[in-house]
Amino acid sequence: SQQGEEDPQALSIQEGENATMNCSYKTSINNLQWYRQNSGRGLVHLILIRSNEREKHSGRLRVTLDTSKKSSSLLITASRAADTASYFCATLGNTPLVFGKGTRLSVIA
């Protein structure tokens, strides 16, 4: 079963705009991770945020975590065509990574 649920399922934006994706989960976690997947290939780790952290930055990425609401958001600023991919949140608790179904992001040049 999948714990994380990303929202929206699909997102289409213009190059240069910001993209925001949300993730909700059900049980307590140790950390939450975001991954990117291009065209059904391997996943690339983007960022990890621990349960005692509220916000984390990495380059153009900003992740927030609200454990009281069991939700996280991923913000990609100044998007580029190369950001076109599927984005997955994955939660880690007492079990290995549990992935959501992903958000399909399309960045139009």
Add this chain to the structure above:
Amino acid sequence: ETGVTQSPTHLIKTRGQQVTLRCSSQSGHNTVSWYQQALGQGPQFIFQYYREEENGRGNFPPRFSGLQFPNYSSELNVNALELDDSALYLCASSPSGTSGFRGTQYFGPGTRLLVL
């Protein structure tokens, strides 16, 4: 590039056959996990190996089995293939079994299996 390699890249089998998929972990990583990703879905955890022993298993039947070798490379074996086994199979390595459940995993490019 993560340094994790998988072979083959694509595979076509018929129902009832057996398949072996291979994974070579990133250098220095002693933990490997396998995932199944059906079309349009997120990856589903199959099992994890740490120092050649199974170290956790997801909700998959026993016909899904694995091996990890002393050089930390790994195999996923699936017996009696079913049509629903058609998917992208991903392996991921991480540095330590104790932190493997808690840290970053490095994914290979996957093997796309089609069962006819």
